Amino acid sequence: MMQALHVVTLFYALTSLGQNAHGGEIINGKKVPDDLMLYMASVQNNQGHVCGGFLISEDFVVTAAHCDKGKPTSVVLGTHNLKKINNATMRYSISRCKYPQYKDAKFGDDIMLLKLSKKARLDNRVQPIQLPKAEIKLKDKAKCRVAGWGFTKTGGKSVDKLQMVEVPIVKLEECRRKWKQIRFELPNNVTCAGGSGTNKGFCKGDSGGPLVCGGMAVGVVSFNMKNNCDYPNVPNVYTDTSRYLQWIKQILKQKRC
Structure with a gap:
């Protein structure tokens, strides 16, 4: 009974873990200017946007491993407005590279790389973001x-x-x-x-x-x-x-x- 209760508690406590996880739900935020965050990627399946992601090289986007449940097939780069997508220049087919030890987000290792079918066109609308060069410890309240x-x-x-x-x-x-x-x-x-x-x-x-x-x-x-x-x-x-x-x-x- 306690084990069953624990599972139910986790179900209600964790989010973004199901097939219905959808979109980026930013609380009390503001619109991103067009010239900022040029690394942002919309990870999509045949029904549309399922997860966020970010470009780290011409070939790869990082996202969460649990996004694999949405069966993504492509990423969109180069637009902050998902109503303004040019499929010929902004959409890239992908192959999915989940972290090998990933099982479920509640156990950690929730990271996945998406290999683009062709190199991203880097320009004034698309640029990768840097990753840390080594393990870091962030300051409290930074x-x-x-x-x-x-x-x-x-x-x-x-x-x-x-x-x-x-x-x-x-x-x-x-x-x-x-x-x-x-x-x-x-x-x-x-x-x-x-x-x-x-x-x-x-x-x-x-x-x-x-x-x-x-x-x-x-x-x-x-x-x-x-x-x-x-x-x-x-x-x-x-x-x-x-x-x-x-x-x-x-x-x-x-x-x-």
């Missing part, structure tokens, strides 16, 4: 940004124009303590920012988008609390990209999964 397409409040509606919001880093020890209060042990290799203690962050979605600090993609949107997106009682959780640099470099070097 100001970072998260971006995505979709809902702007709990139970709201998705939007077509990319939104971003500033979020503070939450010390990992504090983040673990708050999640433990709702009987959930955070996995390893994660970073926390926004959510608890602020009215800014992401909601049920925004999966795979970047947490950007100092011009670097230090995290990948993974999960948060489901029932209260506007004022959750626990911090938002991201995959720590700096812990996966060796794997990422290997895939980029061999240019295949």
